[in-house]
Amino acid sequence: MTTRTLGAALAALAFPALLAAQQRPISPPPPxxxxxxxxxxxxxxxxxxxxxxxxxxxxxxxxxxxxxxLTDQGIVVEGERIAFVGPWxxxxxxxxxxxxxxxxxxxxxxxxxxxxxxLLLQGDPTAASYEEQLLRQSTPYRAILGARxxxxxxxxxxxxxxxxxxxGAMYADVDIKRAINAGEIAGPRLWxxxxxxxxxxxxxxxxxxxxxxxxxxxxxxxxxxEIRRAVREQxxxxxxxxxxxxxxxxxxxxxxxxxxxVNFTDEELRAMVDEAHRLGRPVAAHAxxxxxxxxxxxxxxxxxxxxxxxxxxLAQVMAQRGIYWCPTIYVNIYVADGRAQDGNPIxxxxxDIERRTFATALRAGxxxxxxxxxxxFPWTEPIAREFTYMVRYGMTPMQAIKSATSxxxxxxxxxxxxGSVAAGRFADLIAVSGDPLGDISEMERVRWVMKAGVxxxxxxxx
Numbered sequence: 001m002t003t004r005t006l007g008a009a010l011a012a013l014a015f016p017a018l019l020a021a022q023q024r025p026i027s028p029p030p031p032x033x034x035x036x037x038x039x040x041x042x043x044x045x046x047x048x049x050x051x052x053x054x055x056x057x058x059x060x061x062x063x064x065x066x067x068x069x070l071t072d073q074g075i076v077v078e079g080e081r082i083a084f085v086g087p088w089x090x091x092x093x094x095x096x097x098x099x100x101x102x103x104x105x106x107x108x109x110x111x112x113x114x115x116x117x118x119l120l121l122q123g124d125p126t127a128a129s130y131e132e133q134l135l136r137q138s139t140p141y142r143a144i145l146g147a148r149x150x151x152x153x154x155x156x157x158x159x160x161x162x163x164x165x166x167x168g169a170m171y172a173d174v175d176i177k178r179a180i181n182a183g184e185i186a187g188p189r190l191w192x193x194x195x196x197x198x199x200x201x202x203x204x205x206x207x208x209x210x211x212x213x214x215x216x217x218x219x220x221x222x223x224x225x226e227i228r229r230a231v232r233e234q235x236x237x238x239x240x241x242x243x244x245x246x247x248x249x250x251x252x253x254x255x256x257x258x259x260x261x262v263n264f265t266d267e268e269l270r271a272m273v274d275e276a277h278r279l280g281r282p283v284a285a286h287a288x289x290x291x292x293x294x295x296x297x298x299x300x301x302x303x304x305x306x307x308x309x310x311x312x313x314l315a316q317v318m319a320q321r322g323i324y325w326c327p328t329i330y331v332n333i334y335v336a337d338g339r340a341q342d343g344n345p346i347x348x349x350x351x352d353i354e355r356r357t358f359a360t361a362l363r364a365g366x367x368x369x370x371x372x373x374x375x376x377f378p379w380t381e382p383i384a385r386e387f388t389y390m391v392r393y394g395m396t397p398m399q400a401i402k403s404a405t406s407x408x409x410x411x412x413x414x415x416x417x418x419g420s421v422a423a424g425r426f427a428d429l430i431a432v433s434g435d436p437l438g439d440i441s442e443m444e445r446v447r448w449v450m451k452a453g454v455x456x457x458x459x460x461x462x
Contacts, residue, residue, distance in 0.1 A: 053078050054453065055098035056429070057088055058108040062436070064405030064420035067398060069437065075108070077427040080452040084423055103431050103448065106460050109401065110420050111159025111428030111451060112443075113408030114188075114383060116305055116326045118375025119146035119161070119176060120169040125338030125377070131205055134168045134215045143172040149379045150176055150187030155457050156383055157430035157446035160189040160408070160418055162371070164284065164305065165196035165243055167217045174238035186456060189428075191412060193284065194234045195219040197227070197244040197272065202263050218245065224271035231275040242276040243284040243305075244269075247292025250309075250346050258309030258346075258353055260289025269299035288350075290314070297323065303411065305371070307361075308332070308354045315364035324411050325361055326371030329354060329389040334377040358393040368395075369411050370404035384443040387436075397440045427453040431460060 056075040063070065063085070074091020076084040076098065084094050120142050124130035133142065146169075153161060163173045173192040180187040198218040205214040221230045231242055246269075247260035264272070276283045277300075284303040285296035293307060293314055303324040304310070310318070310325070318325065332350050339347040361368060372386045390400040409419025417426050431448035449457040 052453075053083075053095055053098040054101060054427075055091060055095045056101045056108065057091075057104050058106070058431075059104040060107045060435070061085070061421055062107060062109045062398070062401060063422065064110040064402060064409075065422065069107070072104075073108075075421065075427075075429070077450075077453050080426055082421065082423055082425050082427050085421055101455075103460060106431040106433055106448065107435060107442075108421065108429055108431045109157075109436075110405040110418070110425075111188075111430055111449070112157050112384070112404045113160040113162075113370065113412070113419060114153065114158045114372060114374070114404070115162040115303075115324075115369045115408055115411060116328055116371030116373050117153070117161045117163050118165065118167060118373065119149045119163050120166040120172055121375035122149075123376065123378035124167075125335040126342050127204065129338075130167075130217070134205060134217060139169045139172055142166075142169045143175060146172060146176050147179065147185050147187065149375070150180065150190070151185065152379055153374075153383060154186055154188050154451065155446075155449060157443075157449055158188055158383060159428040159430070159449070159451045160191075160412070160414075162191045162241070162412065163193060164373075165193045165218070167196075167375075168215050170195065171237045177238070188451070189418075191240040192238065193241050193243040194237065194239040196286075197221050197230065197242070199263050199268075202248055203245055222268075224268055227268055227272045228275045231272060231279070231281075235276075235279050235281060239281065241282045241284055241302075242272065243286065244272060246285045246287035246296040247289050250289050250344075250350070252346070252349065257311065258289045258350070260287075260292045260309070262291050262295045264295070266295065266298060269295060273299045273301060297321070303369075306332075306373075308350045308357055310357045310361055310366075312360055312364070315361045315366050318361070319365040319367075322367065324367045324369050326369055327354065327358060327361075327390075328371055328373040328376075328386075329358070329393065330381075330386050331373035331376040333389075334381070355393055358390075362394050367407060367411075368403055369408050370400070382444040384446070387440045387443045391440045397437045400440060401436065401443070427451075433460065 054077040058073045061070045061073045072088050074088040076091055076095045166173050171194050177190040177192055179185045196218045199222050200220055203218045207214055219230055221227045245263055247262050249261040251259055253259050273283050282302035284305055285301040286305045287293045287296040288306050289309045305326050306328050307325050336347040372383055374383050387400045391397055406419040409415050429450045430446050432442045433447055434442040436442040447459040
């Protein structure tokens with residue numbers, strides 16, 4: 001999707017009153033349903049009433065589970081969920097009189113799951129660009145941009161996001177999630193990490209001027225007792241998971257291994273992971289170098305974010321323990337030059353390091369899930385570009401697609417609801433014109449989006 005096309009689609013969502021003046025009156029939504037229905041009505045999409053039975057005629061389905069696509073299939077949608085998937089003739093008999101959506105010239109897939117985003121960031125390749133946002137933008141302003149970013153992600157086919165901290169915007173991710181769930185704005189399903197954790201002095205913004213207390217991009221915590229209290233606080237205010245920064249100061253040792261300085265003591269991390277797990281929340285570790293990775297894995301985390309320094313032995317441990325990995329390939333390619341100019345040339349070296357690491361983890365059988373760190377690069381960049389790098393680095397197109405569908409749902413514990421085109425799942429579906437198994441870049445050109453049985457985008461016709 002080009003920036004211009006994306007902007008036009010977003011305008012249709014954001015300015016329904018203007019479109020209504022040009023097309024037709026738009027009635028207010030029923031009480032208690034929010035304004036999402038109004039936003040949808042303003043867009044140029046086939047309107048499907050909530051609760052209406054819909055019959056989708058799919059030319060090809062990649063269902064997120066099977067290793068081969070299915071052809072000439074029918075999908076019966078009743079309300080928010082899929083009621084039946086099977087041969088077109090069978091589906092048609094099961095849903096007489098249903099509203100038919102013709103996607104016979106398209107490939108239909110499950111709605112995509114993005115497992116590492118930052119809705120409240122707009123790109124931070126340099127320290128200056130990061131500080132500009134935290135120092136000059138209020139939390140309400142950043143929340144407005146975050147809501148816009150959520151709409152953009154939905155239009156690109158990402159119907160579920162795991163948002164991996166607000167970078168100083170407190171609990172604004174919880175508010176965006178609440179607004180989406182209430183139907184006030186259109187957006188993906190959200191799992192939110194809220195504020196993230198780092199110890200004193202180990203995360204920007206920092207200054208040598210001890211008289212200044214600058215905004216923090218994280219919740220600063222020290223010591224096991226304070227950490228346990230902070231975990232409880234974040235969960236109280238809506239955190240679906242706990243995230244922390246395991247390391248910093250990345251460097252190569254004499255053997256060429258990517259190393260790092262560890263942020264927390266083992267005792268602190270044991271308290272964090274134990275308290276989060278006791279309260280039913282998974283833990284994600286931003287861990288880049290070998291030292292930070294070892295620290296996070298010892299603590300019993302559920303996911304590794306970035307993980308550029310994963311070694312053969314660490315990959316084996318991660319595979320054995322079922323620890324998921326979000327590689328976030330494209331973000332490092334995007335920010336490498338800016339951070340090198342800021343005095344961190346290691347980021348350029350990390351590009352080749354991660355290429356090798358990806359092959360190592362893939363060979364070891366690590367559960368690799370789709371996650372981009374978008375927000376670290378601007379939301380105007382195609383989120384789905386990550387697929388191309390995953391395939392370039394060794395995955396098959398089908399493996400890459402599963403990383404953002406069934407495997408992503410598994411990470412969230414949502415296999416019964418998300419990640420596949422199957423009866424009983426939420427009707428979160430997307431379609432592309434071409435064959436992504438032949439050209440994975442097709443995933444950057446999503447043309448049709450349905451979430452919970454409602455069509456948000458249609459460039460394929462009926």
